Amino acid sequence: MRGFSLDTLIFDVDGTLAETEELHRLSFNRAFAEAGLPWSWSVEDYRRLLTTTGGRERIWRFVCEVEPARAATLAGHEDPFVRRLHARKTELYAEGVRRGEVRLCPGIAELLARARALDLRLAIATTTSRANVEALFDAHPEALPRAWFATLVCGEDTARKKPDPEVYRLALERLGVRPERALAVEDSRNGVLAAKGAGMPVVAIPSLYTAGDDLSAADLVLGNAAELVALVGR
Ligand code: XBP
Ligand code: MG
Numbered sequence: 189m190r191g192f193s194l195d196t197l198i199f200d201v202d203g204t205l206a207e208t209e210e211l212h213r214l215s216f217n218r219a220f221a222e223a224g225l226p227w228s229w230s231v232e233d234y235r236r237l238l239t240t241t242g243g244r245e246r247i248w249r250f251v252c253e254v255e256p257a258r259a260a261t262l263a264g265h266e267d268p269f270v271r272r273l274h275a276r277k278t279e280l281y282a283e284g285v286r287r288g289e290v291r292l293c294p295g296i297a298e299l300l301a302r303a304r305a306l307d308l309r310l311a312i313a314t315t316t317s318r319a320n321v322e323a324l325f326d327a328h329p330e331a332l333p334r335a336w337f338a339t340l341v342c343g344e345d346t347a348r349k350k351p352d353p354e355v356y357r358l359a360l361e362r363l364g365v366r367p368e369r370a371l372a373v374e375d376s377r378n379g380v381l382a383a384k385g386a387g388m389p390v391v392a393i394p395s396l397y398t399a400g401d402d403l404s405a406a407d408l409v410l411g412n413a414a415e416l417v418a419l420v421g422r
Pocket of ligand 1: 200201202203209212240241242243244278313314315316317320343350376378379
């Protein structure tokens with residue numbers, strides 16, 4: 189990218205590589221219904237809840253908000269009740285991804301191919317579960333081959349989720365690259381703050397659910413990944 193001397197692009201997944209959040213929302217709701225719970229998250233509910241990153245953390249926040257009496261009997265987001273609900277949600281989500289219910293974001297296939305042609309290294313830094321990323325690779329083998337990514341840092345790999353910078357710090361450490369030589373591509377305020385906290389330049393590309401986010405901490409805000417293709421170079 190002009191003005192930067194880059195070795196590496198590090199991508200967020202949800203809302204950046206693919207428009208995933210609508211399927212996440214529906215999968216949460218299906219898991220709740222299967223468990224006999226009277227919970228159903230609308231688009232508006234989910235937009236608000238998305239400020240809490242991580243599915244188990246999001247469920248826990250919701251239980252505290254709507255059923256404080258139940259929350260008092262549980263041990264936080266690692267409680268077996270929350271873990272079971274989230275595990276089922278992850279199964280339902282991964283099935284949906286493998287059925288082709290999630291599309292890549294506009295320009296992502298082109299951007300990845302361009303980065304490969306330029307010998308840039310690629311990596312992933314996400315709060316989502318590893319199973320979700322594996323399902324996305326399986327569903328898009330041509331545009332998103334697993335082998336293109338030097339490392340994959342997922343929700344299970346960190347103690348703290350975005351906006352904490354841990355996920356980006358760990359990716360940089362595994363890659364052995366200095367933060368100023370790696371560009372983060374993000375769609376949300378939490379993601380931008382995580383990458384900035386790790387000392388990296390960040391390009392933000394808002395997604396369906398993050399269109400209203402304050403992305404002013406990013407170095408650059410673009411409309412879609414195709415606009416980044418022209419800027420990526422050595
Ligand atoms: C994405 C998330 C994730 C997904 C669900 O944030 O917050 O929690 O919504 O994934 P980002 P899990 O794009 O900033 O990484 O249910 O597997 O946690
Ligand atoms: Mg995201």
